[in-house]
Each structure stands twice: as structure tokens, then as C-alpha cells.
């Protein structure tokens with residue numbers, strides 16, 4: 001039997017994966033998921049990872065990206081910055097960096113480490129504009145682009 005993808009606890013769109021329902025859809029595990037609206041629903045590993053299913057059906061997929069964006073912009077007080085997705089990474093010698101990340105479709109995307117807090121916020125805001133079906137592609141391009149500046153002694 002192939003290794004089962006462990007998705008419990010991960011979030012895809014509005015769906016939080018609760019547990020393996022024990023059911024299968026073809027060879028795919030059917031997961032029991034909780035939608036942000038409070039409804040429980042089933043979704044297969046494929047539907048979740050490819051982004052076919054992003055909620056229980058309560059919001060049309062076209063509007064869902066707006067909803068996800070709103071969620072990603074909500075403030076988060078339990079981290080080092082108070083801003084969702086921005087973390088202070090302490091480094092030896094006091095050269096601390098603000099690290100920006102975005103969590104989307106169960107994956108955390110790295111958005112760079114910055115000396116200036118506002119630069120980290122700006123990087124994340126830029127990424128937010130690309131939230132949608134093609135985000136992974138955008139991020140791949142972004143990584144390619146920023147790779148060139150990596151290794152520069154003092155990133156902004």
C-alpha cells in the first residue's frame with residue numbers, strides 16, 4: 001500500500017482537515033474536513049492538494065480567493081510582530097531579520113528575510129495580490145527572481 005499523505009490539521013482554503021474518514025474515493029483518502037462556516041464535509045487528498053475543493057460549497061470558488069485573502073490579512077497577535085506572517089528571526093551579532101511567510105493550501109511559502117520590518121510587510125502584501133490558483137507559479141517565479149540577490153551582504 002502506498003504511503004498515505006498525512007493531511008490532518010492542515011488547512012486548504014476554508015477547509016481544516018480533521019481526520020481520515022476511513023472512506024476512499026478511488027485510491028484517494030477521503031478526509032473529514034471542517035469548513036470555516038462550521039459545516040463538516042468530505043474531501044479527497046487530490047481535491048485538497050490540487051485545490052478543487054476549497055470549502056464545503058458555501059462560497060463559490062470565484063469568491064473564495066477574496067475570502068482567503070481576508071483571512072490572510074487578519075492580524076495575529078501571538079507572534080513576534082503582531083502582523084500575520086511576519087516573524088523576527090534573531091541572529092547572532094544582532095543582525096536580526098524580519099522573515100515573511102504566507103500559508104496557503106497547506107503549504108508555507110517563504111517570502112524572504114528583511115532588515116526592515118516595513119520591507120517584510122511590503123513583500124507579503126505583494127504576495128497577497130497573487131493569492132489564487134496561480135500562486136504557486138508566481139512564487140516559483142519570485143524565488144527565481146530573488147535568488148539573484150541572495151548572498152548580498154545586507155538585504156533590505
Ligand SMILES: [Zn+2]
Pocket residue numbers: 014035036037038039055056057058059
Ligand atoms: Zn462552508
